[in-house]
Amino acid sequence: xxxxxxxxxxxxxxxxxxxxxxxxxxxxxxxxxxxxxxxxxxxxxxxxxxxxxxxxxxxxxxxxxxxxxxxxxxxxxxxxxxxxxxxxxxxxxxxxxxxxxxxxxxxxxxxxxxxxxxxxxxxxxxxxxxxxxxxxxxxxxxxxxxxxxxxxxxxxxxxxxxxxxx
Numbered sequence: 001x002x003x004x005x006x007x008x009x010x011x012x013x014x015x016x017x018x019x020x021x022x023x024x025x026x027x028x029x030x031x032x033x034x035x036x037x038x039x040x041x042x043x044x045x046x047x048x049x050x051x052x053x054x055x056x057x058x059x060x061x062x063x064x065x066x067x068x069x070x071x072x073x074x075x076x077x078x079x080x081x082x083x084x085x086x087x088x089x090x091x092x093x094x095x096x097x098x099x100x101x102x103x104x105x106x107x108x109x110x111x112x113x114x115x116x117x118x119x120x121x122x123x124x125x126x127x128x129x130x131x132x133x134x135x136x137x138x139x140x141x142x143x144x145x146x147x148x149x150x151x152x153x154x155x156x157x158x159x160x161x162x163x164x165x166x
Contacts, residue, residue, distance in 0.1 A: 002071055005064050012061035017126040019054035020089070023096050024118040027110040030103055043104045050100055058093055062086075075150050077139030082132035088125045092118075 026046050033039045065086075068074075096118075103110055158165045 002068070005068055005071070009061060009064035009068060012057045012064060013129075015057035016054060016061050016093075017089070017122075017129075019049060019057065020092060020096060020122050021119060021126065023049065023054070023099075024110070024115045024122075027099060027103055028112070028115045031109045039104065046100055046103075050097060054093070054096075058090070062090075076136070078132050078136050081139065082129055085125055085128045085132065089122075089129065092122050092125060 023046070026042070026049065029042055030039075033042055099110070102108060154165070
């Protein structure tokens with residue numbers, strides 16, 4: 001059962017990460033579109049990739065990852081850092097969706113610098129996740145890193161929040 005879950009988790013991550021890395025390349029093609037039919041075709045291709053491939057892969061990756069967390073009870077420091085980078089990938093995913101909404105309006109383009117920056121940032125986050133998973137660096141939860149202990153983030157939030165947190 002765990003092996004099957006890991007297979008689907010890794011496959012979904014590969015689709016999700018690969019899709020997010022390749023999307024800016026599709027965005028950059030917006031500048032070379034000359035007619036309405038080509039623009040419509042590019043828009044449909046980008047939206048299909050995001051809605052029908054990348055977003056479901058993200059959902060499957062997160063869902064299977066959550067099940068694997070409960071199945072393996074991973075509470076190591078490296079795992080907390082990995083989850084931080086996964087949350088960064090989620091933010092990049094949402095930003096990609098916002099770009100798609102804006103990009104296909106009349107007269108919009110996707111600048112080359114944004115293509116390079118987005119591709120580099122997404123690649124860096126994916127590589128950081130891979131490093132954390134494959135290297136599993138030893139991170140000791142000392143006083144300054146107490147958030148890596150089970151319940152540590154909750155204690156930190158309770159200490160800094162102006163509202164009562166149960």
